[in-house]
Amino acid sequence: MGDGAAAAQTVDAAGGDSDADAMDAWGAALEEQAEVEGSNVVPAEPVAFDNLNSSNTGFSGEVNLDMVLDIPVTMAMELGRTQISIRNLLQLNQGSVVELDRMAGEPMDVRVNGTLIARGEVVVVNEKFGIRLTDVISAAERIKNLK
Secondary structure (H helix, E strand, O other): OHHHHHHHHHHHHHHHHHHHHHHHHHHHHHHHHHHHHHHHOOOOOOOOOOOOOOOOOOOOOOOOOOOOOOOOOOEEEEOOOOOOOHHHHHOOOOOOOOOOOOOOOOOEEEEEOOEEEEEEEEEEEOOEEEEEEEEEOOHHHHHHHHO
């Protein structure tokens, strides 16, 4: 047993020296990396910004909407809604009737990009469906509904 204990002490001592060597090598590598990175560092200089005031912001008080007037939007007329199960949805075929949540003659919703903007009634114009607006939601009310 005496020989085994001596061998264990030798391994521990060798392992300790090996760890110390590894730590020294690691420290040297870190110092070398710091020197390399230090040579690439450019000192930063403070920058002075002008104070913002109404004279140099470019805002004259008038809003020019010309840039947004030609942006296309999606407008949809909604007769009504309903909820059905996927099973019933898959059973729908030609001639199926789906009951909606609105009564006949009730105004349709007019939505722009999903936002309610008006209500109206269905009309026919040159053999095509159209809608006559009966109630337009105010801008203040539309903004309130967005929140």
